[in-house]
Amino acid sequence: MMTPLNRLLQTKFPIIQAGMIWCSGWELAAAVSNAGGLGTIGAGSMYPEQLEWQLKQLRAALKTEAAAQNRPYAVNLPLLYPQVDDHLRLIEAYQVPVVICSAGSPSKYTARLKDSGCKVLHVVSSTRFAVKAQEAGVDAVIAEGFEAGGHNGREETTTLCLVPAVRQAIDLPLVAAGGIGSGAAIAAALALGADGVQIGSLYAATTESSAHQAFKERIAAAIEGDTRLALKDLTPVRLLDNDFARQVHQAEREGVGPQSLAEILGRGRAKKGMFEGDMVEGELEIGQVSAMIQEIVPAGPLTKSLWEDCLRTLKKLTALTPLT
Amino acid sequence: MMTPLNRLLQTKFPIIQAGMIWCSGWELAAAVSNAGGLGTIGAGSMYPEQLEWQLKQLRAALKTEAAAQNRPYAVNLPLLYPQVDDHLRLIEAYQVPVVICSAGSPSKYTARLKDSGCKVLHVVSSTRFAVKAQEAGVDAVIAEGFEAGGHNGREETTTLCLVPAVRQAIDLPLVAAGGIGSGAAIAAALALGADGVQIGSLYAATTESSAHQAFKERIAAAIEGDTRLALKDLTPVRLLDNDFARQVHQAEREGVGPQSLAEILGRGRAKKGMFEGDMVEGELEIGQVSAMIQEIVPAGPLTKSLWEDCLRTLKKLTALTPLT
Numbered sequence: 001m002m003t004p005l006n007r008l009l010q011t012k013f014p015i016i017q018a019g020m021i022w023c024s025g026w027e028l029a030a031a032v033s034n035a036g037g038l039g040t041i042g043a044g045s046m047y048p049e050q051l052e053w054q055l056k057q058l059r060a061a062l063k064t065e066a067a068a069q070n071r072p073y074a075v076n077l078p079l080l081y082p083q084v085d086d087h088l089r090l091i092e093a094y095q096v097p098v099v100i101c102s103a104g105s106p107s108k109y110t111a112r113l114k115d116s117g118c119k120v121l122h123v124v125s126s127t128r129f130a131v132k133a134q135e136a137g138v139d140a141v142i143a144e145g146f147e148a149g150g151h152n153g154r155e156e157t158t159t160l161c162l163v164p165a166v167r168q169a170i171d172l173p174l175v176a177a178g179g180i181g182s183g184a185a186i187a188a189a190l191a192l193g194a195d196g197v198q199i200g201s202l203y204a205a206t207t208e209s210s211a212h213q214a215f216k217e218r219i220a221a222a223i224e225g226d227t228r229l230a231l232k233d234l235t236p237v238r239l240l241d242n243d244f245a246r247q248v249h250q251a252e253r254e255g256v257g258p259q260s261l262a263e264i265l266g267r268g269r270a271k272k273g274m275f276e277g278d279m280v281e282g283e284l285e286i287g288q289v290s291a292m293i294q295e296i297v298p299a300g301p302l303t304k305s306l307w308e309d310c311l312r313t314l315k316k317l318t319a320l321t322p323l324t
Numbered sequence: 325m326m327t328p329l330n331r332l333l334q335t336k337f338p339i340i341q342a343g344m345i346w347c348s349g350w351e352l353a354a355a356v357s358n359a360g361g362l363g364t365i366g367a368g369s370m371y372p373e374q375l376e377w378q379l380k381q382l383r384a385a386l387k388t389e390a391a392a393q394n395r396p397y398a399v400n401l402p403l404l405y406p407q408v409d410d411h412l413r414l415i416e417a418y419q420v421p422v423v424i425c426s427a428g429s430p431s432k433y434t435a436r437l438k439d440s441g442c443k444v445l446h447v448v449s450s451t452r453f454a455v456k457a458q459e460a461g462v463d464a465v466i467a468e469g470f471e472a473g474g475h476n477g478r479e480e481t482t483t484l485c486l487v488p489a490v491r492q493a494i495d496l497p498l499v500a501a502g503g504i505g506s507g508a509a510i511a512a513a514l515a516l517g518a519d520g521v522q523i524g525s526l527y528a529a530t531t532e533s534s535a536h537q538a539f540k541e542r543i544a545a546a547i548e549g550d551t552r553l554a555l556k557d558l559t560p561v562r563l564l565d566n567d568f569a570r571q572v573h574q575a576e577r578e579g580v581g582p583q584s585l586a587e588i589l590g591r592g593r594a595k596k597g598m599f600e601g602d603m604v605e606g607e608l609e610i611g612q613v614s615a616m617i618q619e620i621v622p623a624g625p626l627t628k629s630l631w632e633d634c635l636r637t638l639k640k641l642t643a644l645t646p647l648t
Contacts, residue, residue, distance in 0.1 A: 001644050127548050146470065147482040155549030158471040158482040160503035160512065161612040165548060168616075179484035188484065188512035190644065191637050224451050224489060225479030255579035288485040292492075311645060313515050318642045320325050320514065321635060 001311075004173040005196035008119060008139055009098060010072050012036030013307045014196025015186070016121075016142070016175060017203045017299070019076020019100055020150070020285075021045035022274040025210040026054045028203060028299055030061035033071040035300035036307070040100060044078040045271065048086035051075070055094045072097045074121075079104020092116045102151055103235070106136035114139075121175065123198075125153025130166040140173040141166065142198050148178030149200050149287035152229055152236040160192065167193030181289030183309020187317070190310075199306070201287040206299040212277030215284060222290040233258040234265070240284035244269065325635070328497040329520035332443060332463055333422060334396050336360030337631045338520025339510070340445075340466070340499060341527045341623070343400020343424055344474070344609075345369035346598040349534040350378045352527060352623055354385035357395040359624035360631070364424060368402040369595065372410035375399070379418045396421045398445075403428020416440045426475055427559070430460035438463075445499065447522075449477025454490040464497040465490065466522050472502030473524050473611035476553055476560040484516065491517030505613030507633020511641070514634075523630070525611040528598075530623040536601030539608060546614040557582040558589070564608035568593065 005014040017024065017032040019042030029039030041058060043051050055075075062071045075096050077087055080103045088109065091099055099113050102123035113120045114137060122133040123142045130141045143166040144151045145159030157165075159178040167174055176189035177198035189197050204211055205219040222240060230239045230248045239245040251264055265283070273282020329338040341348065341356040343366030353363030365382060367375050379399075386395045399420050401411055404427045412433065415423055423437050426447035437444045438461060446457040447466040454465045467490040468475045469483030481489075483502040491498055500513035501522035513521050528535055529543040546564060554563045554572045563569040575588055589607070597606020 003644065145482065145484070146480075147485050153549075156470075156552065157548055157612055157615075158469065158484065158503055160469070160482065160484050160509060161471050161505065161615070162548075164506055164508055165616060179482055181485065182488055184488055184516050185484060187515040187641070191511040191515050191641060192508050224481055224486075225477075228480065253579050255577050288481055291481075291485070292489060314641050314645045317511070317515060317638050318645065320327065321638045321642065 003190075003195040005140060005175060008173050009038050011038050013303065015303055015306060016040065016074070016100070016196065016198040017303075018177065018198045018200035019043065019074070020200050020204055021270055023204040023209045023211040024076070026058035026061060027208040028206060028210065029058050029073050031206070031208045031299035032203070032303055033062055033073045035303040037303045038072060038074055038098065040074040040076050042076045043087050044076065044081055045275075048083055048090060051087055052090050052094075055090065055096070059094070074098035074100050076100040076102060078102050079108060088112070091118065100142065101138075106133040106138055110136045110138050123151050123177070124166070125151060125162070126155055126157065127162070127165045127169045130170050134170045134172055138172065140175060140195075141170060142175040142177050143194075144198070145176075145178030146229065147238075147288040149204070149227075149238050149285045149290075151177075152238060154232055154236060156229070159189075163189065163192040163194050178287060179289055181292040183306050183311070184313045185289075186306060186310040187313035190314075201289045202293060202302060202306075203299055204286060205290075205293050205296050206302060207296060208299045211274050214277035214279050215274050216296045218279055218284065219286055219290045220293050220295055222286070222293070224291040227286055227288055227290060231261060231265070234261055237283075237285050238287060240286045240290065242273075242282070242284060243280045244273070244283060327514075327519040329464065329499060332497050333362050335362050337627065339627060339630060340364065340398070340424070340520065340522040341627075342501065342522050342524035343367065343398070344524050344528055345594055347528040347533045347535040348400070350382035350385060351532040352530060352534065353382050353397050355530070355532045355623035356527070356627055357386055357397045359627040361627045362396060362398055362422060364398040364400050366400045367411050368400065368405055369599075372407055372414060375411055376414050376418075379414065379420070383418070398422035398424050400424040400426060402426050403432060412436070415442065424466065425462075430457040430462055434460045434462050447475050447501070448490070449475060449486070450479055450481065451486070451489045451493045454494050458494045458496055462496065464499060464519075465494060466499040466501050467518075468522070469500075469502030470553065471562075471612040473528070473551075473562050473609045473614075475501075476562060478556055478560060480553070483513075487513065487516040487518050502611060503613055505616040507630050507635070508637045509613075510630060510634040511637035514638075525613045526617060526626060526630075527623055528610060529614075529617050529620050530626060531620060532623045535598050538601035538603050539598050540620045542603055542608065543610055543614045544617050544619055546610070546617070548615040551610055551612055551614060555585060555589070558585055561607075561609050562611060564610045564614065566597075566606070566608060567604045568597070568607060
């Protein structure tokens with residue numbers, strides 16, 4: 001199957017592995033890109049020297065595979081990141097084929113990145129920002145709904161409501177994100193008018209994810225209702241239930257302001273939880289689909305089976321339609 | 325197309341018009357049932373004598389149409405309703421073919437209703453309650469997500485995440501509800517494993533809806549981000565932005581308890597807003613898809629065009645799949 005997204009990214013499947021802080025280093029990106037999806041390094045939790053090392057490893061991993069040519073990959077660049085200029089220089093120096101920008105204005109770096117030969121995708125959580133991204137000249141838009149593990153909008157619009165609205169508003173290739181937990185959900189995203197999907201939570205719990213083993217196991221154990229959107233007064237994020245999350249929710253129920261929330265959050269919470277494995281006091285970001293994840297699996301076979309399930313779902317739907 | 329839901333309900337399309345307080349009287353139900361969907365009287369805002377009158381009108385409207393036989397219809401019965409016993413007796417006396425129960429335990433009345441010859445559907449917002457409903461012997465389950473205008477669960481699970489989870493957990497015909505705003509969304513619901521959909525917001529803004537004209541116009545004017553889940557400490561509901569909703573959100577931000585929220589809500593708020601047309605101080609319940617509604621249209625043609633759009637979407641998806 002070729003959708004406008006496959007054609008743009010030059011990947012086999014219209015599946016993007018989301019860049020996720022502390023979870024998505026080169027091993028995960030290599031596994032996904034080598035399997036036919038678009039692997040992404042999440043640069044938001046890396047110093048420039050770490051990103052450079054990751055890029056070297058990833059490029060080597062994509063070259064040494066059996067295939068004759070290099071596979072495309074991406075870097076996710078949260079534009080709020082303090083050392084964003086260093087990261088941009090690395091992206092240019094290493095000729096990163098695809099950059100996924102998030103958490104910032106698309107008017108800031110899109111032209112520069114496109115001039116360097118990058119394809120630029122921008123993550124949005126509202127139709128208004130999707131239009132802004134199109135106006136800024138991005139190549140594709142990723143529309144991310146309320147159920148996602150991150151990049152959540154204050155409007156709380158769910159993927160099912162956001163994707164058709166964005167589809168009506170822009171002409172660019174469109175990627176659905178948030179709540180994509182199965183091949184059936186990929187098929188649903190295509191039905192809604194998306195040209196492909198971005199998947200985070202499922203990949204956070206793979207063998208190649210750089211997340212701490214304890215976090216992966218916690219994801220696999222998560223049940224419905226275990227995540228909740230929090231920190232809307234700072235940067236909204238979906239937290240997996242633990243002592244830290246309950247402390248945040250309690251503070252929010254009591255109506256404390258952004259200042260107090262920032263104090264509770266402190267520094268290094270996300271690293272503590274997702275990378276160092278503190279399941280009690282660490283910040284654990286994950287999407288609602290964590291409830292559907294039962295085991296830690298390798299990312300390559302996961303990518304392929306997601307796509308096969310999607311095709312199987314599409315065939316089932318075909319059988320439902322009248323013969324005319 | 326015949327899905328297990330069509331077969332169960334004996335309707336032409338697997339589309340249920342949701343029972344909604346103050347919006348769904350016999351005119352709306354008749355328009356939907358006569359068009360090939362399942363029209364529903366929302367009994368939650370009716371005294372028993374009103375429900376009886378509505379049933380008489382509806383049955384007459386379904387008989388006088390050109391077709392040779394009666395069309396199926398439903399009554400939505402919120403089980404919290406104080407005069408639920410009177411409603412049950414009417415449902416039995418008038419041999420209502422389908423009853424959609426919500427807001428209460430499925431173990432309470434399912435057996436009695438089935439003994440009277442009713443088909444029983446139960447609305448749930450979590451997988452746990454879907455399993456309970458199946459155990460109680462219901463004929464089908466309606467899984468309603470966070471984006472819906474009512475019946476919202478405290479877990480905040482979105483339709484995209486809830487439907488696949490419920491599909492895995494139960495064998496019964498499954499109806500997706502919440503966020504269904506187009507034929508594409510119906511196709512997406514079928515992809516997720518649903519056998520049909522329940523649609524509320526779109527029908528609240530139809531010509532035949534008993535909602536006040538001012539509320540219908542407010543729905544048509546709503547934009548993304550205009551609704552927000554509220555009153556989670558009482559009964560969660562999605563409110564359209566106005567002075568009343570802002571007062572509730574402010575109180576919730578300040579961390580007031582259920583008692584104060586109940587005082588703010590007072591009595592008759594929903595009637596004041598949705599039926600009497602007070603757009604400032606009334607309670608206006610509507611789903612996130614209100615952002616996609618641009619005009620007030622008749623319910624019959626809406627039902628047919630939703631279904632045609634769904635089939636068109638399914639055909640487009642078929643064209644995407646490989647020929648094998």
